[in-house]
Amino acid sequence: MADTAPPFEGSRRRAAVSLPLIALAIGLALVAYLVPDARPPALGALALAALVGLIQRGARASRQRNAVKTDASSPLWPNASVKSVVDAMREPAFVLDRNLALRFSNAVGIQTFGNMALGDPIAMRFRAPELIAAMAESIESGEAQMTEYAERAPSERAWAVDILPMPMPGEARPVFFLALFRDRTQMRRLERIRTDFVANASHELRTPLASLSGFIETLKGPARDDPKARAQFLDIMQDQARRMSRLIDDLLSLSRIEMRRRLEANELTDLVSVMRVVAQQAAPTAAEKNLALELTGLEEGEALVNGDHDELVQVFGNLAENALKYGDAGGRIQIGLTRTDETVEAFVRDFGQGIPPEHVPRLTERFYRVEDGSGRVRGTGLGLSIVRNVLIRHNTRLSISSIPGQGSTFSVRFRLRVPGAFEKSQYKS
Template sequence: MPTSSEVLHALPLPALVVGGDRRIADQNAAASDLFRGDLTGRHLATAIRQPALLDAVEAVIEGTTSTTARYLVTTHGQEQIFDVHIAALESDHSVLMAFVDTAPQEEAGQMRSDFVANVSHELRTPLTALTGFIETLRGPARDDAAARARFLNIMAEEAGRMNRLVTDLLSLSRVEDMARMRPTDLVDLDQVIAMVATTLGPAAADRQVELVIQPCDEQPVLVTGDRDQLTQVVTNLTENAIKYGREGGNVRITTRALEQVPAFKGPGVEVSVEDDGDGIDPKHLGRLTERFYRVDTHRSREMGGTGLGLAIVKHIVNRHRGRLRIESAMGQGSTFTVTLPAAAAG
């Protein structure tokens, strides 16, 4: 049977053992990292000057079986909060203190709160518009045919905006639910690109944008993936390039086979979607895949964007164990490149 010391040093959490004399009898490597050194032999009150935590340890030494307290520490200007689980070790009348970092749970909670706030904000504008137009149509514009037609067109646009938002939210939820499920279909990316180009042809024509497709010289270009999700990746990237690139410009979609990709330890396939628009300020590049993050909020909404397209792309690419690279410079357009592991031969 392992000794208490062996168990202590096997724990992944920072942990201390405090003796009945209130001195620290032992600590593991994770605790050494947390406290930046060896506390062994020091009196607990001199090592940890937090009264609530010291009172909790004292209560367990005096007879309470176990309890929980909080430990706060500031590292590099950032506050960390730990839940400290304190339990008596009856074998040698000492106390075990295990420190659990609460940051992941708090970050998850903050993300949920931000997500709900963002969704509420995105829905509030069209709902407010719809409510206002309905009241107007019921009152002052009841008998005004021209106003009624104009308001109904705007209401249809706002309803469409809400529908796109709900569709993207559901899509993002499905992608997240499938994050740990490895896709198994054999997908030819050039076929996917050709289908997307056909589907988005009318949207490109509306902005007088020429779609230039450059397929890979090596045919076919196969990856192991989810065909519907990879179609969504190419669609989202191409649709963005058409919307936010230069009107009357070009959108180039290129496929390349890569003999060796270090991250995959094997061959890969690269799909690039390039526009010749105004480009994106480098300060925005690191945040483009965040949910609801927009470089130009007003323009994005005018174009029908939901702020979720690139977040969906990122999650799909991650599910496929791929990489997403974004390159842009002001006045020089933008290039979004997805690199995926090539399907195994045979």
Template sequence: MNRPIATIAAWLGFPPFIALIIVIATGTLRPWEGLLCLFGCMVWSIGAGAILARDLRRFGASLAGESGGDFHLVTPGLAQLAERARQTIDAERRSRQTIATDASTSQSLLERLPDALFQFEGPPGMRRVVWRNPAAANAYGTEESALLRHPALRTALQAAEGTNEPIRTTVSLAAPIPRDLDATVIRTDSSDRSAPLYLLLTDRTRERGLERMRADFVANASHELRTPLTSLIGFIETLQGPALGDAEALPRFLTIMGEQAARMQRIIADLLSLSRIEMTEHQPPAEMVDIVPLLRQVAAFMEPILRDGRTSIKLDLMDEMPSIRGDAGQLTQVFGNLIDNAVKYSALKHGKGGGAVTLTTVVTPTPQYAAPGILISVADDGPGIAREHLPRLTERFYRADKGRSRAIGGTGLGLAIVKHVVSRHRGRLTIESVEGEGTTCHVWLPLIGETNRAAPDRPRPKGREG
């Protein structure tokens, strides 16, 4: 006999069996009548046990969801109990599914959030990051540990443990590039100081940079455009007055006016270029760049300038170099500016012929640069720059020799552009120069995974103005 049926039959038949034994023992029933009753009790117990065991199996299958919606139970009340239990379980399953769906939706939303989000857990005063969304990993990466040690953030995290209100603060980062952040810290459970904390960081660098850019552009443009505008106005007034109808003065004046207009055009173009670069300086490039083909392409682009200056260029480039993360367009502008400067300053010493420019590449670490990366150097054999001018060479419109710089068509913005592009690439720009011997500009760019590290300091370089 099936064990569940036998067990149920025993439980059902045991009480009446004991009662019949007592009745037979007292003589109330004759032995054959008692045996007949015992046999009937056994048959009833087995039959009832089989029916109840079947109903219990169907009841269990119904609760487990293994049976269809239509099932028949003979045991009184068990069908109603099974239906109510199944409805309760179905409601619980739907509730759990809804909760799981909501949790998945919330997690997906947090992961797609464009702002950086960090989750902290642990006892008060000993919090650690247990999760961050992709925006945080992409924006800060290896800079995360230094960022989270910022005094303003640590103060905000501590303050959030003692209040139910969100804690807001601003954070200004100076390295590896300047950033302005708005930080908000929220505790998830107002009644538990140990509840997880969430830190939301919103990058305001672009907005605040736009404000500074507008102010700087107006100030720089008004300062630098004043001289060529004054010159143009002066010549126009001369041509309208004393030189009116002077056939000899007209070509000479028009040539000077054209040069001043071209200078204004270069200044405005460089200012706009510098402003665009500053707007993206806080966002490191994501594309991969092979530096050697890029340098060869830049050298090819510069052939007309080299030919006009009768200057030769020597390419000392390694055949195989690792790729770096970079913006090919901005790097082209960097090395184009450096080569253009080198050609112009070589011409100051050698005149129209005899100058030489050297472009070299080296993979670091080296004795001078301990961090893994690529070092690109542009050297000329021009007159060099005095030591006292070196600290300010990358400032906007700074010129070691204003007359000489304007004579060769410089705007004073070339090295400022180079500095900001290199900064966006988390690199370093250093300039070495010896008066009478020439100038060398070094651009160090980190390899992948080293964007948070800087090239070690070199001796204070000597350089050229932009």
């Protein structure tokens, strides 16, 4: 019959056995200190007591090893069939006994949490009071328990843990328990992203709506008979309505992009054509702002890449629009390509005020915006997030280089393709 003592009962028994020996050692030490004539025999007795303690400790360790071996050979030990089932699980799983000692760990558990010696208390690895309490509750009640476990190092991970009793033939109470860890890290991350997205979208829509509502009330009240104020307020209301329209368009565009499949390997487009279309679209705004629009690297012939023409026009059109909006102080904008034997890099460069380095890593986050030189925040904050998601679909990424006071360069690297020689592998920058 397996030991059904409550968790850590063995530790209390060992402490009780050792107390008389500890008391004897303390008494002999006091005699040796207080009675000089009795010091030699007292020290001899103290040495003998220490030797007896070592012998007892060795005997205890031997009994523990024998107990583990006995349990391992008994029908109650997790047999080969149970081990094979637990080892086949795709999530970390551990078999524990009623003392919360580890009896078996599957390969995924060892890979995820490191190797643990059989027979060691599970609390030596998982120092989480809620988790240990749930395990103890399952042992006490004989019923399944569920809890959560989180780790902050070496990386942040979240787990849902099921503690499941494992009934054994001939045993009224479960002797072994399965602790199954289910990774919920990605789910928690998506929940945070969704929550943040809803909060940010609501805030962005609430601002122009509040403005429209306020001006409507003003037009119905104090400004009812003021033609000048009415014209001014209507212009502002039109700007706010356009802002909401742009925001909704960007949200819908972002949603469509995230739902699309990856590109086919034989889907080709010419980056030279893409950049010429972008330059043509940007020309009127550049002329209006007296900015020189320079095209570089487009005269060397076509540059075929695996990509969707319209989506790439959207990507570089967005980058050109940002350059015209935030880099107009530099007097010129560059749109072009640089090539190597196997790759081509498309870029948009401005020579304006640049971006402070602390903002650069976060520019592609949804709704993240940087103040312009006037202290205002412009745009919806979704443009570069759309760029990022389109480029993920194209199996590449956006590189951002910026020096405050000198300007910014937004570039994307692609692998050049040859018509008729389609490769299954995609280029990763």
